[in-house]
Amino acid sequence: MLLVLSEDHKEHLAFLPKVDAAVVGEFGRIALEFLRRGTSPKIYEGAARKLCVPVEMVQRGVEGLMFLMTESSKHMISEVDFLDSVLVLGFVEELNQILLQHHSEIRSVLSLLPSNLPAYHNMEWRLDVQLASRSVRQQVIPMLSLRLLLMRGCDSCTDHSSRVLQTDPSTLLHLISTLEAALVAMKTSHTRRILRNIK
Numbered sequence: 001m002l003l004v005l006s007e008d009h010k011e012h013l014a015f016l017p018k019v020d021a022a023v024v025g026e027f028g029r030i031a032l033e034f035l036r037r038g039t040s041p042k043i044y045e046g047a048a049r050k051l052c053v054p055v056e057m058v059q060r061g062v063e064g065l066m067f068l069m070t071e072s073s074k075h076m077i078s079e080v081d082f083l084d085s086v087l088v089l090g091f092v093e094e095l096n097q098i099l100l101q102h103h104s105e106i107r108s109v110l111s112l113l114p115s116n117l118p119a120y121h122n123m124e125w126r127l128d129v130q131l132a133s134r135s136v137r138q139q140v141i142p143m144l145s146l147r148l149l150l151m152r153g154c155d156s157c158t159d160h161s162s163r164v165l166q167t168d169p170s171t172l173l174h175l176i177s178t179l180e181a182a183l184v185a186m187k188t189s190h191t192r193r194i195l196r197n198i199k
Helices: 007-012 021-037 041-051 055-074 079-089 093-112 169-186 189-197
Strands: 119-130 141-152 159-167
Touching: 007 055, 021 041, 021 055, 021 093, 041 055, 055 079, 055 093, 079 189, 141 169, 159 169
Parallel strands: none
Antiparallel strands: 119 141, 141 159
8 A cells, every 4th residue: 555645745845855864864753752742843943953944844844754654654554665655755765764764663652642543352243043933934044243342542541332233144245355355456556556646
């Protein structure tokens, strides 16, 4: 899967290939601190003074870099897909290696942050089969009941919820085959080229 970057995002990251690789490494460190502790205008001002550029340009660059790394970490993009995604930005090889180095650190920071979205915790299932009814004596109607246990929040303050789904086996098999076909289609080179050209 490739990341689709907007024109604004490309514009915010446009000055990174023009600066030294050490500066980009520092921007990656600032982006990690941004995720851990929040924004700090003093850091942006200090970096802007050293580079002799406006503070807004540094802030947009750090935020753009942070967005690029968090999105790639969130979607668990492989190294090849990540390099294909940033190819449009014109980054040199050293810059790509610095971004990949921070990629694993971002993953660990994101796992520590609390999330408002429910996450999978456990699943219970039951197969019910109706063998007869008052009007029809010999019938077989299978139904699959799924109970998804979801977890929301961090480890210390978890909120558990559950969702009950019910379907027949043929619909479930069709759903599984459709999702598997979509996953296979996303990995083809044709799909990568299409996603790269979508703006």
